[in-house]
Amino acid sequence: MSHKAAIPIGPYHPLQEEPEFYKLIVEGEKVVDVDVRIGYNHRGIEKISEAKSYDQSLFIVERICGICSSSHPIACAQAVEDIAKFEVPERALYIRTVCQELERLHSHMLWLGLAGHFLGYNTVFMWAWKYREPICDIFETVTGNRQNYAMHKIGGVRRDIEKEHIPYILKRLDEFTKQLNMLKGAVLDDPVLHERLKGVGVLTKEDAIDYSALGPTARASGIDIDVRRDYPYAAYDKIKWNVITLEEGDVFAKTVVRILEMFESVSIIRQCLDKMPQGPIDSNPKDIPPGEGIGQIEAPRGECFHYIKSDGTNSPMRHKIRAPTYMNFPTFRETVIGETISDAAIILAAIDPCYCCTERMLIVDDHDKQVMGVFELIRLSQEKTARIKDRYALS
Amino acid sequence: MGLKEKILSKSLYVFHLSSGSCNNCDIELIDCLTPRYDVERFGIVLVGSIKHADVLLCTGSANRLAIPRIKKLYEQMPQPGYVIVYGACGSSRGLFKDSYNTGQPLDEIMPVDVYIPGCPPRPEAIIMGFEKLIEKINSRKEAR
């Protein structure tokens, strides 16, 4: 009879920046099941937003997640604009696109660094975070802040990109591209990384569809989805760029997708700065009529969705948010079972989970007891294993 | 105590606790470790366990699930230990003051030595916060 053991990770674990609790059920070296407890980051953002005015709720959604602090406000603004059918000036659309792509660059760079750190490549971690600094500098030039940009408002944007700043932005982008090329070479030509990441944590195309995976997680499994192309918003339909997809679905493919996407982002920003028309940046909308609206955008991790219902007052009646990790996270279970414990961390990291975004819903599980005996644990885990077996037998 | 504090002020080992933050504070903190700001040159290192730490650096507005765990962590910290709270959320619960899931502010859970305000504070502010803490440790040392 084989012996099963449970390895608790978290909730405050050095591996993760954010609080989260996992229980990996292992048999020897192999992970046979995984369990997750969330709720350490729940702040009740939807409800706070419903108590604020529309202008204020943009600041609240900006603080859902530090990395997506441009995606959430744009999606929220789009939802409100959708209710009232506001026109957004074209220049504002271009500026939104620039912010979105800068955010993607900074997010993917950050991810690459953390992934390197999980693999024990601290050099990659240090490099990636160092090369992320030019992006933060550009953000500071464009929006005035390194993080939490407070840039977007309903009907437009708050700050314009000055003509004098464009040469500086282009210069920093050039620097960034050079370093990105170097990093791309260092990561993709490294035989150790090939060995370590290829064939690890494979998410098949069928599973990706079943779990409704989004963003780079889905695109690395061969699903060709991208909100920027499928439901164009901001200025994406006026610009030439490609959706990167790969077929393999393993961690390596997810890395490659993210790295190649960064090159696309740089090209999008260049085109935007080049084509940006002159004109106003804000349409100063006044009243918001009763109705419903949605806003969809492609955040760095996938589609981010906001739904707002208005009753004609100045605060939302219902505000619903779905962040991409909410869909991507369950794929972790599909990919990690059967792998070794040592790969679990990188497989989890590969979906680039963002709990701050996801945790607006609290799930109280009735068998979540604080003290759990070993036997109970094993029984539970065996039951779970049996359930998985059943499912495989059925399908 | 004097000797311990003298040694402490030379190199602070920091345990980072995210008690329900928006991630930005954590990103800026990790940014401090990387080449541009590099706090390691001041002897400040992030450690993996509270039992190795001299400083508990806490970000975010503690939510109800986190509060008992924060208390437990604080109790496990070896003494003399110091607490820094980082960001508007940590100092005053910030935007999440009215949330149904936010409990007491961090400074009612444990004694706080240094507050670093901002949303998020810039990495320079973190370095300054550490400087303030070292000053505080030194002044205590002299008082004894």
Ligand code: SF4
């Ligand atoms: S202080 Fe601001 S940046 Fe820091 S966790 Fe709170 S909301 Fe986020």
